[in-house]
Each structure stands twice: as C-alpha cells, then as structure tokens.
Amino acid sequence: MTIVKDLLTFFMYAVIAIAAQNAVFTRAFGVSRLIRIVDSGELALSKFTLMLTVVQLLSAPLAFFANRLLSGISLRSALRPLVFVLCSGIAYLIVLLVLGLLSYKTQIKSLKDYVAVLGAATFNCSVIGTLLLTATGGYTLLQTMGFALGTALGYGVALLMVSEGQRKIQNRNVPSTFRGLPITLIYIGIIALAIYGFTGHMPSI
Amino acid sequence: MHTDRLFLNNPVLIAGFGLAPIVIAATTLSNALVLALGVLLMLTPTRVLAAAVCSKVPAHLRLLVYALCAGLVYIPTYMIVRGVFGVGIEAVGLYLPLLVVEPIIIKRAERPQPETVMMALRKGLATTAGFLLALFLCAALREYLGLGTLLGHPVAAGAPFPLANYTAGGFILIGLLAAFWRWCQNLFKKYVNLEAKQEL
Numbered sequence: 365m366t367i368v369k370d371l372l373t374f375f376m377y378a379v380i381a382i383a384a385q386n387a388v389f390t391r392a393f394g395v396s397r398l399i400r401i402v403d404s405g406e407l408a409l410s411k412f413t414l415m416l417t418v419v420q421l422l423s424a425p426l427a428f429f430a431n432r433l434l435s436g437i438s439l440r441s442a443l444r445p446l447v448f449v450l451c452s453g454i455a456y457l458i459v460l461l462v463l464g465l466l467s468y469k470t471q472i473k474s475l476k477d478y479v480a481v482l483g484a485a486t487f488n489c490s491v492i493g494t495l496l497l498t499a500t501g502g503y504t505l506l507q508t509m510g511f512a513l514g515t516a517l518g519y520g521v522a523l524l525m526v527s528e529g530q531r532k533i534q535n536r537n538v539p540s541t542f543r544g545l546p547i548t549l550i551y552i553g554i555i556a557l558a559i560y561g562f563t564g565h566m567p568s569i
Numbered sequence: 570m571h572t573d574r575l576f577l578n579n580p581v582l583i584a585g586f587g588l589a590p591i592v593i594a595a596t597t598l599s600n601a602l603v604l605a606l607g608v609l610l611m612l613t614p615t616r617v618l619a620a621a622v623c624s625k626v627p628a629h630l631r632l633l634v635y636a637l638c639a640g641l642v643y644i645p646t647y648m649i650v651r652g653v654f655g656v657g658i659e660a661v662g663l664y665l666p667l668l669v670v671e672p673i674i675i676k677r678a679e680r681p682q683p684e685t686v687m688m689a690l691r692k693g694l695a696t697t698a699g700f701l702l703a704l705f706l707c708a709a710l711r712e713y714l715g716l717g718t719l720l721g722h723p724v725a726a727g728a729p730f731p732l733a734n735y736t737a738g739g740f741i742l743i744g745l746l747a748a749f750w751r752w753c754q755n756l757f758k759k760y761v762n763l764e765a766k767q768e769l
Contacts, residue, residue, distance in 0.1 A: 484679070
C-alpha cells in the first residue's frame with residue numbers, strides 16, 4: 365500500500381509539473397533558451413529534452429541531500445545557487461563521461477549531437493529553478509524526483525508547442541516587426557493564459 | 570551598430586536574454602530595483618572573472634566555469650542586496666538566485682573564442698546597461714497597467730490592464746514592447762541609410 369501511495373505521489377508531482385505548473389508557461393524558467401532553440405531550428409528537440417531529463421533526474425537527488433547539509437548554515441540562501449550549480453555540474457560531467465565511453469565503444473555518430481546540446485540542457489534556468497523551488501518548498505525526495513521529471517518533460521512539451529506554433533505563425537500575414545521574438549512571446553503568453561483557464565492564477569514567485 | 574547594446578542590439582528586447590526575471594518578477598518598479606542591483610553586481614564581475622579563468626579551460630567546460638563563477642559572485646551580491654533591501658529581496662523570490670544560470674550572464678561561454686578580460690569588462694557594462702533599460706521600462710509599464718501606480722504612488726484611477734501583472738500578461742506585454750522596439754529600430758536604420766545616400 366505504501367508503494368502505491370509513493371508511486372501516486374511521484375506521478376502526481378510529475379503531472380503537476382508538466383501541466384498546471386509548467387516551467388515555461390507558469391514560471392518562465394528557461395524561456396530565453398527555449399526561444400533561442402526554437403528560433404535557430406538547428407537543435408533536435410527530442411535530444412535536448414532527453415539530455416535535460418537525464419541531467420534533471422541526476423542533479424535532483426544530489427541537490428536534495430546538499431540542501432539538507434546546508435540547513436544548519438546561516439548563509440544557506442547565499443550559498444544555495446553555487447551548491448546547486450555544483451550538483452548540476454556533477455550531473456553534467458557524469459553524462460559527458462557516459463557519452464564519451466559510449467562513443468568510444470560503439471562508434472555511434474549521433475552521440476556527438478547529444479554532447480553538443482548537453483551544456484545548454486544542464487546550465488539552464490529550468491534545472492536550477494526546479495532545484496531551488498523544491499529545496500525552498502520543503503519537498504520530500506520522492507516529490508523532488510517527481511517534480512524534476514515533470515519539469516523536464518514539461519519543458520519538452522513547451523518546446524514542442526512553441527516550435528509547432530512558430531512553424532504556423534512564420535508566414536507573410538505576420539507584420540515584419542512582429543516576426544521572431546515578439547510573436548513568439550505573445551504566443552507563449554496566450555498559452556500561459558489558457559493554462560490559467562484550467563488552474564487559475566498561482567503566484568510564480 | 571552591432572555593438573550597441575542599449576538600443577539597436579538590446580539584450581532583452583532584441584536578443585531575448587534575461588526574460589525569466591523580467592516576465593515574472595519585474596511587475597513593479599520596487600521589484601525592478603532589487604533585480605537591477607543584483608544584475609549590476611553580478612553580470613560584469615562574473616564575465617570578467619570567467620574570462621580570466623576561461624583562457625585555459627577546454628570549450629566543453631566553459632559553461633560550467635561561467636556558472637560556477639556566477640555562483641561565487643552571487644554570494645557577496647546576495648549579502649549586499651539583502652543589506653540594501655532587507656526583506657524586500659523576498660519580492661523577487663527565486664529570480665535573484667536564478668541569475669547564476671540566466672543566459673544574459675553565461676551565454677558568452679557558448680562562443681568558440683574566449684573573450685579577453687578587457688572585452689568582458691566593456692561588453693559586460695554595455696549588456697548591463699541594456700538590460701537595466703529594458704527592465705525599468707517593462708517594470709514601469711507593468712506597474713502602471715497592472716496596478717495603476719508608479720513606485721507605489723497612485724497615478725491612475727484604477728488598473729488599466731490588470732493582466733499585465735500576471736505571467737501571461739508579462740509575456741504579451743514584453744512581446745508588444747519588443748515589436749515596438751523593432752519598429753523604432755527599423756525607422757532609425759532607414760533614417761541612417763537615407764542620410765548616407767544624401768551624403769553620397
């Protein structure tokens with residue numbers, strides 16, 4: 365029964381993070397990066413989302429335990445960002461090492477694409493923002509992991525929605541001054557407004 | 570023209586950097602002051618420190634070095650901002666510590682060539698100025714439209730556009746402001762081209 369309850373908690377937090385508290389549409393985490401990715405059209409969205417998910421899931425437990433160590437220190441608010449960057453840095457190095465070993469052993473050429481997006485997927489407001497949110501919100505380890513998974517998948521969903529929207533709004537009917545960044549921001553704003561319709565306004569700060 | 574970060578190549582309204590703190594936290598001018606001091610104390614020192622370290626660091630570790638430098642610079646920044654604003658710092662919540670990985674501060678690490686310390690200093694100051702201009706402009710506009718006040722003082726009978734105070738309104742308003750900025754930019758470029766043709 366406890367296992368079922370834990371699983372439910374995990375998935376509930378994951379679903380909340382994907383939809384009702386989507387990192388991009390409700391908190392604007394990583395929105396600058398998202399717009400760059402969608403605008404450039406060079407990065408494979410699935411590869412970026414996969415790397416983001418792996419890094420997020422590796423750094424979340426590290427940050428959870430690091431935050432516990434910080435709890436007795438009076439300067440923890442000042443130290444937390446550095447410690448969380450270190451946690452995501454460790455996750456980055458682990459993934460880089462694994463990709464390097466895989467590339468050496470299997471000669472799969474597409475692994476280079478994963479290495480190319482790894483930095484942008486790791487040092488991202490979405491990763492550090494989630495770590496800060498779960499640490500300051502007093503989440504348990506299970507809740508932290510569920511929320512981390514949901515945030516990464518939610519970021520992937522946002523990437524997909526914005527790139528699909530971008531494809532449809534990049535036509536001649538859009539005035540030239542609105543093309544690119546302005547129309548993308550307005551489009552994200554309208555999706556954020558639609559999410560309000562389902563969830564109501566929740567303070568993002 | 571390309572190096573003008575204040576108007577023609579504004580890091581927020583043209584390049585789209587630093588959007589998260591502006592969309593969420595810059596809803597009033599008093600919040601903007603907290604963020605402005607944070608960015609002022611973090612952006613240029615981080616860039617200079619990272620530029621000094623990065624000359625000997627392999628390319629795939631540069632983002633890590635930039636983020637770590639930003640994390641280090643954040644410690645004194647937090648203390649100064651806390652000292653100046655006290656509990657007012659809570660108004661911007663996560664968006665002050667989030668500056669350590671904000672692209673406006675660490676994006677330079679993704680370029681293939683590391684920058685010199687002098688260039689980092691010059692561009693850091695120019696980017697800071699461009700960010701602060703966009704930050705105060707957005708915050709003033711959102712406070713007026715969303716609350717009908719400026720720095721807490723009532724200037725309108727009510728809130729002309731209450732949605733401006735929310736995340737969705739932030740996105741839409743900054744999108745509109747970015748479009749207006751581009752329109753002004755195009756007008757200026759046309760004027761410069763016309764002047765050049767007349768001189769010829």
